[in-house]
Amino acid sequence: MTGEDCIFCKIVAGELPAEKVAEDEHTIAFMDLNPWTRGHSLVIPRNHSRNLYEVDPEDLRHTAVSAQRLAERMRDRLGCDGVNLLNSCEPAAWQTVFHLHLHVIPRYEGDPLRLPGQPQRPEEGELARVAAELRA
Ligand code: AMP
Ligand code: ZN
Numbered sequence: 001m002t003g004e005d006c007i008f009c010k011i012v013a014g015e016l017p018a019e020k021v022a023e024d025e026h027t028i029a030f031m032d033l034n035p036w037t038r039g040h041s042l043v044i045p046r047n048h049s050r051n052l053y054e055v056d057p058e059d060l061r062h063t064a065v066s067a068q069r070l071a072e073r074m075r076d077r078l079g080c081d082g083v084n085l086l087n088s089c090e091p092a093a094w095q096t097v098f099h100l101h102l103h104v105i106p107r108y109e110g111d112p113l114r115l116p117g118q119p120q121r122p123e124e125g126e127l128a129r130v131a132a133e134l135r136a
Contacts (some may be wrong), residue, residue, distance in 0.1 A: 003048040008099035012046050022070055026062035029070050032103065037112055039106040044065045048099055052089040055100045067102045080106030116135045 002009045010016040011030065021041055043066045045059035049092035052060075071083040086103040088095040091117045107113065 003050075003099055006048055006099045008042075008044050008097060009048050012044070022066065022073070024062075024066065025050065026059065029044065029066060029104070036103075037106055037108065037111055039074050039080065041070060041074075041104045043070060043104055044099060045102045050098050051095055051100050052087060059100070063102055066125050070104050071106075074104070074106040078106055079112045082084040082107040082108045105107075 007016060011018040012028060018028075020028060020030045022029040022043075026047075027045055029041050031054055032040045032042050043063050044074070045055065045063050047056065047059050049055040049059065055063075067085055071085075074080045074083060084103070084105040084107060086105060087101070105113070
């Protein structure tokens with residue numbers, strides 16, 4: 001399965017260069033071109049899917065397991081103090097490349113990376129209302 005004009009499919013096919021750090025039968029991991037921290041990498045399934053909504057659950061599982069292995073390697077080789085896993089699904093959630101990928105972002109004590117979001121105190125009853133919508 002390949003996405004036409006998908007840059008990550010081109011990386012899988014070897015038609016675009018990438019600084020690969022790991023690969024197996026189902027997944028490839030390579031350096032993000034614009035890293036947020038030292039070692040910031042992307043893990044993708046070899047099979048094309050647009051994002052979390054569409055990925056085959058088995059491909060998602062393989063991708064998550066590869067991300068776990070890579071996180072351990074970042075800890076052992078780069079000496080990071082923690083890792084953020086990030087996935088963006090659709091433009092409203094910052095997705096810019098439409099082939100499922102997990103960002104594996106090594107974190108270092110005191111590094112300057114901050115997420116733009118601020119936790120908000122919900123209105124009275126809001127948590128119960130939204131939970132009911134999700135449960136239905
Ligand atoms: P997202 O915004 O979650 O869709 O993330 C896409 C990520 O892919 C961004 O962090 C880009 O820096 C990265 N990126 C785009 N093109 C390439 C490429 N050819 N090789 C490596 N990383 C890329
Ligand atoms: Zn693709």
